[in-house]
Amino acid sequence: MKKVIGIDLGGTSIHGGLIDESGKILKRSMKDSRAQEGREKVLDRISQVVEELIKGEKIEAIGIGSPGFINTEEGRVLSIGGNIEGWAHTHIREELKNRFKDIPIFVENDANAAAICESWLGAAKGLDSFIMLTLGTGVGGGIYSKESGIWHGKNYQGAELGHAILYPSGRQCNCGQKGCVEQYISGNAIEKTYYDMTGKNLKGKDIFKISQEDEYAKMAVEKYTEDLGTYLISIKNIFDPEGIIIGGGVINSKQYWWDNTVKYYNENCNNPEGTVILPAEYLNDSGMIGAAKVAFNNI
Numbered sequence: 403m404k405k406v407i408g409i410d411l412g413g414t415s416i417h418g419g420l421i422d423e424s425g426k427i428l429k430r431s432m433k434d435s436r437a438q439e440g441r442e443k444v445l446d447r448i449s450q451v452v453e454e455l456i457k458g459e460k461i462e463a464i465g466i467g468s469p470g471f472i473n474t475e476e477g478r479v480l481s482i483g484g485n486i487e488g489w490a491h492t493h494i495r496e497e498l499k500n501r502f503k504d505i506p507i508f509v510e511n512d513a514n515a516a517a518i519c520e521s522w523l524g525a526a527k528g529l530d531s532f533i534m535l536t537l538g539t540g541v542g543g544g545i546y547s548k549e550s551g552i553w554h555g556k557n558y559q560g561a562e563l564g565h566a567i568l569y570p571s572g573r574q575c576n577c578g579q580k581g582c583v584e585q586y587i588s589g590n591a592i593e594k595t596y597y598d599m600t601g602k603n604l605k606g607k608d609i610f611k612i613s614q615e616d617e618y619a620k621m622a623v624e625k626y627t628e629d630l631g632t633y634l635i636s637i638k639n640i641f642d643p644e645g646i647i648i649g650g651g652v653i654n655s656k657q658y659w660w661d662n663t664v665k666y667y668n669e670n671c672n673n674p675e676g677t678v679i680l681p682a683e684y685l686n687d688s689g690m691i692g693a694a695k696v697a698f699n700n701i
Contacts, residue, residue: 406697407455409448409466410512410689413437413485413539416444417686418451420459421694425523427687431455437486444486445494449501456502463506465697467515467689468494469540471559477509480558482577484512485539508693508700513542514552514561515692516682520647521546522695524683531643533563534682536650537630540564540576541584545641564588568633586629589652595622610655627659631666638667638677649682656681 403422410417412435420429431454436443452464469484477495495507510518517534520526526534526546534544543563545553553560564584565577572581573594585591589606596602596609599618613619637646660681668674682688 404462404698404701405459406462406694406701407452407464408690408692408694408697409451409464410515410686410693411435411444411448411466411468411486412512412689413469416447416451417690418455419687419690419694420455420461421691423698425519425691425695427691429455429459435486437489439487441486441488441492444489445492445497448498452498452502461505463508463697463701464498464502465515465693465695466494466498466507466509467512467693467696468509469512469542471557471562472509472511472514473558474508474510474554477507482559482562485576506697506701508696510552510693510696511542511544511561512536512689513563514544514554515690515696516542516649516684516688517544517546517552517647517692518695519684519688519692520649520682523691524688525647525680526645529644531641532645532647533637533641533643534647534649535563535637536682537588537648537652538650539588539590541588542650563637566633566636568629583633587626587633589650592622592626595625606652607655610658613658623659624662627662628666630659631663631670634663634667634679635671635674638671638674643677645678645680647680647682649685649688651686653681653685 418431419427431451471480478493483489513536526532530548536542541564543561545561569581573585575582613623
């Protein structure tokens, strides 16, 4: 049975797994990404995860899901590097090949990797078309159809669904635009909303937890569900997919927002029928399993 390493690189943490051809995770490693310390530190942290997983193993390849615009042919980040300081223009494949010689390395956008996992093993298995939304530190997106596979776009900038404009001239986004979706439906977004209301810094998961008794948290969650529901309506009307799969770290708090979001979608969409909205099945594992599948597909 062949084995590869799958890496899911996020703005907060790096999840890695030794994964076989059935998608089973045989070994795990996780480290804080320390993204605020810049690209060299992040590359070091990725290398540490790989080194832990590679001990005593014969691996065929390394697959990496990275935030940002990713040139998948060259394995490098283009002009947008997501929520990692200085990540834009990083040549991930070349940097890591210097450290792991003779091991093929393949790089894909992190949200695309999550979509690949869900299509292979998860909630989207059997769907002919779907849109993937990953709600984490930022917002990622993936577009899949049975005919064409993952849609990368002419310049490897397709499916950057977190950077559609939700509020014109709204909050400043790290990508340079104002009012991006990412600034309103990510984990960081609900923290900003709560801070704007109260002047208090709380983690998103804690804001969700106290939303039953804290009035400001309740209002922040209500705004979150309406913004997400509104965006789901736009996705439905633009793409008309068979399904919309929602994953990322925020899905772990879905008991506080999922039902109201779907209710808002159904009540406000002009034609909500024909598209199922489903939670991702693989959650925090989807990025590394999808990255592993990219590696298997390419070796």
